[in-house]
Amino acid sequence: MTSTVTAHRKLSAIVEDARIVAAPYQPETAVGVRGLVKRFQSGAPVIDRLDLAIGAGTRVAVIGANGTGKSTLVRMLVRLVEPDDGMITVLGDDVRSLDARRLRSLRARVGFVFQRHNLVTRLSALSNVIHGAQGRVGGPRTWLQALAPAGLREEAMDCLDRVGLADKALSRVDTLSGGQSQRVAVARMLMQRPTLVIADEPDASLDPKSGEEVMAMLAELAGERKATLIFVSHRMEHARQFSERIVGLSGGRVSFDRRSHGVTEAELSGFFRQEEAA
Ligand SMILES: Nc1ncnc2c1ncn2[C@@H]1O[C@H](COP(=O)(O)OP(=O)(O)OP(=O)(O)O)[C@@H](O)[C@H]1O
Numbered sequence: 697m698t699s700t701v702t703a704h705r706k707l708s709a710i711v712e713d714a715r716i717v718a719a720p721y722q723p724e725t726a727v728g729v730r731g732l733v734k735r736f737q738s739g740a741p742v743i744d745r746l747d748l749a750i751g752a753g754t755r756v757a758v759i760g761a762n763g764t765g766k767s768t769l770v771r772m773l774v775r776l777v778e779p780d781d782g783m784i785t786v787l788g789d790d791v792r793s794l795d796a797r798r799l800r801s802l803r804a805r806v807g808f809v810f811q812r813h814n815l816v817t818r819l820s821a822l823s824n825v826i827h828g829a830q831g832r833v834g835g836p837r838t839w840l841q842a843l844a845p846a847g848l849r850e851e852a853m854d855c856l857d858r859v860g861l862a863d864k865a866l867s868r869v870d871t872l873s874g875g876q877s878q879r880v881a882v883a884r885m886l887m888q889r890p891t892l893v894i895a896d897e898p899d900a901s902l903d904p905k906s907g908e909e910v911m912a913m914l915a916e917l918a919g920e921r922k923a924t925l926i927f928v929s930h931r932m933e934h935a936r937q938f939s940e941r942i943v944g945l946s947g948g949r950v951s952f953d954r955r956s957h958g959v960t961e962a963e964l965s966g967f968f969r970q971e972e973a974a
């Protein structure tokens with residue numbers, strides 16, 4: 697009897713292990729992270745055995761105090777930062793084992809929007825948006841709007857239209873406001889037709905109204921295209937309003953994980969207070 701119980705326990709443990717290992721590979725999981733570690737120089741790890749699974753098509757806000765590793769985490773998902781240890785699965789790819797060609801192909805499916813828009817400021821809004829197609833249409837056709845075939849230009853115009861900037865298509869980006877530039881960055885991301893959108897503080901350098909507009913656009917457009925959205929924000933009202941789930945980082949791990957619906961301001965400030973006390 698005892699040996700049957702022991703065998704059953706062993707079997708359960710194996711099944712449990714298999715589930716853990718297999719979880720990130722389920723097609724409905726857009727991002728699976730297990731035991732992720734990142735340390736810079738020889739200091740304490742910034743990310744310390746972090747686990748996280750994000751379902752396909754969901755909108756997730758990542759919050760946490762300055763320096764808790766939010767940017768490091770989202771950048772590691774496509775190896776803009778190299779992890780030291782752990783497993784990362786994104787859109788079905790085992791990210792750490794990808795060769796250069798397959799990594800490029802993954803990056804083409806992941807649209808990034810950064811705090812600073814990373815546009816080529818001496819080029820027009822339209823040329824910048826056309827750059828978004830680089831991952832799927834290689835070569836000079838995506839370098840400048842003047843070199844792009846009509847189909848690409850039309851699609852880019854549609855993307856600019858979606859962010860309310862069709863009339864600025866031929867304006868150089870350095871003549872646009874911060875909010876307009878960030879909307880061009882969102883249009884460029886749309887042009888990529890991504891399956892996963894990662895936005896690292898897209899609202900940070902914008903005034904409250906422009907910041908909210910950009911966040912609303914991101915959430916709406918990601919939803920329309922059934923893309924998964926992961927965004928980092930320090931604005932708790934944005935975290936609550938534009939996500940379905942809020943994940944908080946501290947001590948290198950996920951230490952807060954709640955459905956956004958119903959989460960209270962007090963709970964969010966409690967999370968930040970706990971972090972201060974730690
Ligand atoms: N390239 C790097 N070299 C050395 N240290 C780094 C590097 N990038 C990040 N760090 C350190 O790692 C820690 C986490 O940085 P990260 O930028 O990921 O934090 P964050 O949560 O995004 O912060 P913020 O809210 O200010 O954007 C910080 O202490 C930072 O100084």
Ligand SMILES: [Mg+2]
Nearest residue numbers: 766767768896
């Ligand atoms: Mg950051």
